[in-house]
Amino acid sequence: MTNNRIKRGSEVKKVALGISGGIAAYKAAEVLRGLQRAGCSVRVAMTKRACEFIQPLTFRTLSGSHVIVDDYAPDNPDPIAHITFSQTVDLLVVAPATANIIAKFANGVADDFLTSTYLASTAPVLIAPAMNPTMWGHPATQRNLSQLRNDGVRIVEPDAGEMACGTIGPGRLNDPERIVAAALELLDQGGMVQDLAGERLLITTGATREELDPVRFISNRSSGRMGFAVAEAALSRGAEVSVVAGATSVNSPYGVRVARVLSADEMHEAVMKELPKATVFISAAAVADYRPAQRAATKIKKGGSSLVLTLERTRDILGEVASARTNGLLVIGFAAETNDVLINAQEKLRAKNLDAIVANDVARVDAGFDSTENAITIVARDAQGPLEFPLMSKLEAAHRILDEIVRLRATSKTSADASASARQTEPK
Ligand code: CTP
Numbered sequence: 566m567t568n569n570r571i572k573r574g575s576e577v578k579k580v581a582l583g584i585s586g587g588i589a590a591y592k593a594a595e596v597l598r599g600l601q602r603a604g605c606s607v608r609v610a611m612t613k614r615a616c617e618f619i620q621p622l623t624f625r626t627l628s629g630s631h632v633i634v635d636d637y638a639p640d641n642p643d644p645i646a647h648i649t650f651s652q653t654v655d656l657l658v659v660a661p662a663t664a665n666i667i668a669k670f671a672n673g674v675a676d677d678f679l680t681s682t683y684l685a686s687t688a689p690v691l692i693a694p695a696m697n698p699t700m701w702g703h704p705a706t707q708r709n710l711s712q713l714r715n716d717g718v719r720i721v722e723p724d725a726g727e728m729a730c731g732t733i734g735p736g737r738l739n740d741p742e743r744i745v746a747a748a749l750e751l752l753d754q755g756g757m758v759q760d761l762a763g764e765r766l767l768i769t770t771g772a773t774r775e776e777l778d779p780v781r782f783i784s785n786r787s788s789g790r791m792g793f794a795v796a797e798a799a800l801s802r803g804a805e806v807s808v809v810a811g812a813t814s815v816n817s818p819y820g821v822r823v824a825r826v827l828s829a830d831e832m833h834e835a836v837m838k839e840l841p842k843a844t845v846f847i848s849a850a851a852v853a854d855y856r857p858a859q860r861a862a863t864k865i866k867k868g869g870s871s872l873v874l875t876l877e878r879t880r881d882i883l884g885e886v887a888s889a890r891t892n893g894l895l896v897i898g899f900a901a902e903t904n905d906v907l908i909n910a911q912e913k914l915r916a917k918n919l920d921a922i923v924a925n926d927v928a929r930v931d932a933g934f935d936s937t938e939n940a941i942t943i944v945a946r947d948a949q950g951p952l953e954f955p956l957m958s959k960l961e962a963a964h965r966i967l968d969e970i971v972r973l974r975a976t977s978k979t980s981a982d983a984s985a986s987a988r989q990t991e992p993k
Pocket residue numbers: 769829848849850851852853854879880881882883884897898899900901902913
């Protein structure tokens with residue numbers, strides 16, 4: 566899907582790919598290939614340390630042009646490359662971005678070619694950090710990321726997982742495909758259109774956990790990826806974003822306010838607390854429909870050959886939000902289905918009185934729960950028919966959902982204006 570986007574009706578987009586010195590530097594080759602497959606022309610700049618991990622020759626071969634490391638080097642064909650290079654590109658992507666390069670960008674340090682290029686460029690910038698989890702979590706790094714976000718830099722958050730150094734945690738470079746998808750989004754829009762400025766999104770995501778006793782719980786396979794992708798996409802389009810997250814296996818994007826909960830009850834409470842500030846509610850969480858009627862205070866011991874559990878209904882958070890809505894709140898639900906996906910989704914849209922519902926088939930192995938991709942269908946209350954999208958990254962799917970929210974907002978404004986002018990012209 567993304568492959569033809571950049572070529573369509575426009576000249577070839579020029580991307581500068583910056584590579585800084587981390588073990589993930591070799592993955593930059595996949596980012597380069599992905600950008601090329603999408604029709605972009607890519608030139609590469611590397612830091613000296615990056616060259617310790619992978620040779621510039623790899624990128625010269627793949628990109629077909631000179632890789633700039635040091636613009637003072639005698640073999641550099643352009644003596645003011647940091648100016649010409651930076652001012653002729655449509656996008657600067659830095660992958661991997663180390664803690665050091667992030668610190669330099671955040672503070673305007675320009676002591677090598679890549680950092681000078683960053684300062685001299687007016688193009689949108691996308692960085693994909695990769696580092697040890699302790700370095701990632703350090704307040705200095707988080708402060709620098711916050712500064713970069715304020716400066717308009719788009720960040721593709723690292724994944725959590727096993728690192729080359731053996732530690733486990735957030736800091737691993739995100740999937741090259743996801744980095745490419747984020748880059749294409751930026752290029753498509755010539756920088757992110759701030760079409761959600763003024764909107765305050767409240768998003769639920771992840772799975773709830775309903776405890777049976779201090780060691781056991783009932784839960785589901787939701788990873789929380791989809792809700793966080795919506796949060797990340799909305800943030801880049803100018804919205805303020807709050808997330809109420811249940812159990813998740815992914816990191817929250819930087820800049821998003823997150824309230825952590827576990828049970829459906831706690832999620833209900835957190836949502837109701839945040840709701841008065843929201844203008845859009847998106848319910849991406851996989852909330853338990855039933856919880857154990859009783860939670861044992863101590864670990865349940867095994868007894869006979871079977872154990873019967875009594876479950877009771879939880880509150881339907883989405884249903885309650887939709888039925889109590891005021892002030893033009895837009896309410897969007899999700900329908901995770903294994904069969905009759907569209908029929909079930911349409912029924913939920915109607916029964917819960919939603920503005921739109923995002924349906925996905927969680928029986929597919931290539932999409933849905935815990936996958937980085939999703940194939941969604943959006944059904945809006947006022948649309949002629951469902952909008953069916955092919956398999957795409959969850960970030961791209963998030964943007965398609967947000968496009969629909971922008972459309973719904975425009976429609977609701979138009980009908981509010983029309984009824985206000987009708988009231989004015991009514992005979993008194
Ligand atoms: N939802 C919710 N609170 C619940 C259950 C579901 O807010 N207690 C929300 C989910 O976040 C999702 C939507 O309702 O946006 C649909 O959830 P789903 O579990 O698919 O549907 P249910 O209404 O629970 O119906 P069923 O399980 O019978 O399919």
